[in-house]
Every structure is written in C-alpha cells, then in structure tokens.
Amino acid sequence: MSAAADTAAPPAPAAAGRRRALPGRDALLGAAGAAAFLLLWEAVPRTTAVSAEFLPPASRVLATLAERAATAAFWGAVGDTVAAWALGLAIACAAAVALGFAVGSVPVLRAYTASTVEFLRPIPSVALIPLAILVYGTDLRSTLLLVVYASFWQVYIQVLYGVADIDPVAEQTARAYGLGRWACLRHLVWPTALPYLLTGVRLGAAVALILTITAQLTIGAPGLGQQISVAQSSGAAPLVYALIVATGILGVAVNAGVRALERRLLRWHSSVRGEAAV
Template structure:
C-alpha cells in the first residue's frame, strides 16, 4: 500500500524537478538580459560598444530577412559538416587500429602525444601559404582540431572492451565481423559518442576561427565585415547566431546520443 501510494508522489516530484530545470535557465537568461538592457539604456555601460539587447535582437530580426546571413550560415555549416566528416573518417579507424594493438599504440603514442597539443590556430600561416584562404584552409584547421578527441576516445574505448567477453567470443568461434558488432562496438560506442560531441564543438569553433582570421567565407567573415563597417549591433547579432548554432548542434547531438545509447547501463543510470 505504501509503495503504491508513494509512486505517484515520486512521479509528481520528478515532474516538478524536470519543469523547474527547464524553466530556470530561461528565467536566468531573461534576468541577465533585463539587467544588461537597464545598464545600457542608463549609459552605465557604453552603448557605443555594447548595444542594448533589444537593439541586437532588432538587428538580428532584420538580418533574418537578408539572404546574405543565410548564405554565410550555409557556408559555415557546410565547412563544419565536411570537416567533422573527414575527422570521423580519419580519427575513428585510426584510433581503433592503434587501440587494438599494443605494439602499434606503443609505437605511435609519442607521435600522437606530440601532435595533439599543437593548437590548430598555429597552423594558420601554413594553411594560408599552402592552401590559400578558401574552404581548404578552413577544413585543414577544423579537421586537425576535431580528429584528436575521436582518435583518443576510440583508443580508450577499444582498450576498455571486456577481455572475458572478447575471449568468450573467440572460443565460440564467432566470426570477426559479428565479434566486432556484438562485442567491440557496444563497448566502444559510448566513448565514440563522447568524442563526437567534443569534436563537433571543436570543429565549429575552428571553422568560425578560420573565417575570422583567414577570411574564409562564412559567419566569421561576416563578423569581420560588420566590424570593419563599424556596425556593433550587426557584430553582436552575428555572434548571437554563432552561439545559437553551437548550442543547437550540441543539443541535437546530445539528444541523438541519449536515443541511440539508451540501452547502455550508464545512460540508464544517468536518466534515473
């Protein structure tokens, strides 16, 4: 009886906590915007360099009807998606190969540990000299930054496969393809999902950075043009677009990860 009556109470508490966690970020954001609006309208903050949030929103609404914004957004998204795809194609198989062999990992680990800390921005002069200021340079920076989280997570994931499960599959003479699909892939999948989210964010950051520094077409270049035209509201409006883009992509990947890995015990525990 106590258990039956307690379940609705726990369900209501869970629902209330979920509603509060969804509403509180919105209220906090609105409060911060209201404070900024007050400070800029009363000239506590210099309106010349920090326009009021309502001014930025108005500029953003105007830009939504301008085809140039959508063109720049498409160029940024296209560079990000292509760079991330190349990073996946390189990082995942190389990471699985290195992690699956103690000999290969011990041989190539010094190379990985040497190259991985090098900031992608340090490659800007090389990219400009060899590839110019177009899409290729943007891809070089994005791929170089995004490939390492995927590669390292693939290495750690395959090295974390349960040796008992691996040996059991080998003893029962499970074919190599089935052994990979039924034993290795389920163990590696959570690591790859984490690496994908980190790499996706990193690739977007470096894509916009390349557009800002190199001048490759995209949102970063549009920000530079607005800065040179001395148009702070447009600069901030474009930065809002970049921020919303990053937030949206991360939210989509997180939701996709929860759906695809809902079978994983760790994900079920986190959900509870």
C-alpha cells in the same frame, strides 16, 4: 579540451538520476538564467561602465539579428558555416574512427604512437592558420584543415579509450565461442567503443564549430565568421554582436543535435536507458 573532458565517459547515471527527479525544473532555471543575462546585458550599456556605441544593449542587438534573419545573405552565411562545420567534422570522425580502431586494437602500435599523439594533440589549431593560408590560400580547404585537425583528436582519443575498455570476460567469451576478427569487431569492440565515440563526437562538434568560425573570421572564408569580420571593419557594433549571438545559437543547436543523436544511438546503453525509464 580539458583533461577531464579527454577521459569523459558516457553520461554518468548519477546525473541522469538527478534529472529524472526534478523534471522541468532545470529547463525553468535555465530560462530564468538566460533572462537574467539578457537583463544584465540590457542594463550595462545604459550605465557609464561601457558606452552603448561599443556594447549595444541586448534589445538593439536582437532587433538587428531579427532584421538580418529576414535576409538571404544571412542564411547563405549560416549555410556556409554549417556546411564547412559538418564536412570538417565528418572527415575528422571518419579518420578518427578508422585510425582509432586500427591503432587501438594493436597495443604495440598504440604504445608506439602515444608520444607522437600527445605531442600533436595540444597544438592549437589556430597556430596552423599561417600554414593553412600558405598551402591552401583562402578557400574551403584551409577551413577544413583547421576544423579537422582540432576535432580529430577529440574523437580519436575517445575511440582509443573506448577500444581499450573492452570487458575482459566478454572478450574471453567471444574467443571461447570462436568469433572471427570481423564478428568480434562488430559485436564486441564497436558496441563498447560507441558510447566513447559519441562523447568524442559531441566534444569534437563544439570544437569544430569554434574553429569553423575562427577560420572564417581570420582567413576570410565565407560564412558567419567572415560576416562578423566585415561588420567589424565597418564599425557596425550592433551587427557584430547580432552575428555573435547567431553563432551562439548555432552552438546550442549543434550540441542539442549531437545529444539527440547520442540518445538515439545509445538507446540500449545503461546510461540512456536509465534516463528514458521515467
């Protein structure tokens, strides 16, 4: 969402280099950080700062989560959330790729749409909730509208940058060798734009998950968000936090999944090659 993220290029080689130098240490630090966070969470409700009734300690929340994880209803909700997220992200990516390549390859078209895009892009998807309910009611399409709108721009902007980043020498070479329009797209534009596209997908995936949960929470579409809302209106604080933790875990899984995809699809790219050459 930030300005820096908009122009985020593929993983910088510098970062990869640092990771290479200290294998395992980052993971260890990460685990220690998580443990410290849990300890703090466990301790705070036992002080007078906040009542355990409104912020139950971590142990109680995790126990509730474990209890829930044994029920079919929980996994049904996870399934609904993942399905809405995946479908929304897929639609956004497909649309962003199609439009991004089309608009990005025609400089006039790009300039012509730039101001409109810059106007539409910052509109928070959440502001569209009343519109979504009005048009689609409470069914899946409402959720999709919000998810697609939010994640589309993330991917679209990256695709535009990617398409614009073609090496002029490579382009002239392609022209000199008489590559056709299709071959040019396949061998020049697509490989150039792919790292950008995947960065967009990674950013879009996180935003899509946020909007999926938000839609379920506020519109009442089935899924983890709706379960949070039911738990909230029942005053079941431990369950509210347990479900929030579940959405957090889902977020981590989504990010890890997209990163794995990125590494796989970009095996040939210098940023990933550098990382893999340990």
